[in-house]
Amino acid sequence: MVNEAWHDIYKQAKAWIYEAGEILKTSLAEQLDVQFKSSHDDLVTNMDKRIEQFFIERIHKHYPEHKIVSEEGFGDEVDKEHGTLWLIDPIDGTMNFVHQKRHFAVSIGIYEHGKGRIGLIYDVMADDLYHCLAGEGAYLNDTLLPSLEAVPLNESVICINTTWVNENRRIDPDIMRPIAAKCRGTRSYGSAAIELAYVATGILDAYFTMRLAPWDYGAGLILLNEVDGIATRADGSPIDLLKQNSILAGRPSVYHDLSKHIESEVAGGKHIDKS
Ligand code: 2AM
Ligand code: CA
Numbered sequence: 001m002v003n004e005a006w007h008d009i010y011k012q013a014k015a016w017i018y019e020a021g022e023i024l025k026t027s028l029a030e031q032l033d034v035q036f037k038s039s040h041d042d043l044v045t046n047m048d049k050r051i052e053q054f055f056i057e058r059i060h061k062h063y064p065e066h067k068i069v070s071e072e073g074f075g076d077e078v079d080k081e082h083g084t085l086w087l088i089d090p091i092d093g094t095m096n097f098v099h100q101k102r103h104f105a106v107s108i109g110i111y112e113h114g115k116g117r118i119g120l121i122y123d124v125m126a127d128d129l130y131h132c133l134a135g136e137g138a139y140l141n142d143t144l145l146p147s148l149e150a151v152p153l154n155e156s157v158i159c160i161n162t163t164w165v166n167e168n169r170r171i172d173p174d175i176m177r178p179i180a181a182k183c184r185g186t187r188s189y190g191s192a193a194i195e196l197a198y199v200a201t202g203i204l205d206a207y208f209t210m211r212l213a214p215w216d217y218g219a220g221l222i223l224l225n226e227v228d229g230i231a232t233r234a235d236g237s238p239i240d241l242l243k244q245n246s247i248l249a250g251r252p253s254v255y256h257d258l259s260k261h262i263e264s265e266v267a268g269g270k271h272i273d274k275s
Helices: 003-027 046-062 094-099 173-182 192-201 214-226 252-267
Strands: 034-036 043-045 067-070 084-092 105-112 115-123 128-133 138-140 157-160 185-187 206-212 230-232 245-250
Touching: 003 046, 003 105, 003 115, 003 128, 043 046, 043 094, 046 067, 046 084, 067 214, 084 094, 084 192, 084 214, 105 192, 105 214, 115 192, 115 214, 128 192, 128 214, 138 192, 157 173, 157 192, 173 252, 192 206, 192 214, 192 245, 206 252, 214 230, 214 245, 230 252, 245 252
Parallel strands: 067 084, 157 185, 157 206
Antiparallel strands: 034 043, 084 105, 105 115, 115 128, 128 138, 206 245, 230 245
């Protein structure tokens, strides 16, 4: 596809994401219908479904040849990274949407034959749009984001969440404890998309999580790549765009520090889930 066509899609997707944000904002004053999915902490609302349908209807109408993979399952069956693919999370941070009424985002990553082209993460309540068209710089609203520079580990703020202390541990907690002790601080915001956007802007220095789905990280990876950040699975292998993955992402210096630490702990016999 020629660059002009990508500019049109970029403009259109931004307009839709702002429109979706308005619908979400308005909905906070209304009664939400909240349901459990796989467990008590896995929530879905009528709004997740409504916003997903909002995008699917528009994308199918405007770009009938494009495919969609989205969280609530109204998208397409996709098993190969070919063609133009939209990875959509209508609400990333649904628990925040329900409980905090802030720190939730609409996340859209658009790929062509597996290559990231457009990344959009809209933090609705902050009215912050993190966006990029690959090769043309990443932005927070109208501000160009600089390339990520080196930061020492002991001055870094790292985003981690409880997936490493949960009962069915996917990582040996002994791998994580020294990291938490060596960095300056840890944070957890409850929306992977916002957390990846924070890494892209440099207000977080790295992000480490044991399980994310394509719609959670689809946009974040494209933004991060645009500012020379690095993202892989926890064991350093490439992220499979159509599967659940662990994610280790960061500015290069901190990414490499964490990666080396994990690698040496695993070589010493500590357990890490390969996903
Ligand atoms: P969600 O709100 O769209 O479900 C919370 O730390 C982050 O992890 C959120 O981005 C959340 O996305 C995501 N998340 C929660 N449970 C998950 C699961 N079972 N698999 C993948 N991602 C999950
Ligand atoms: Ca979601």
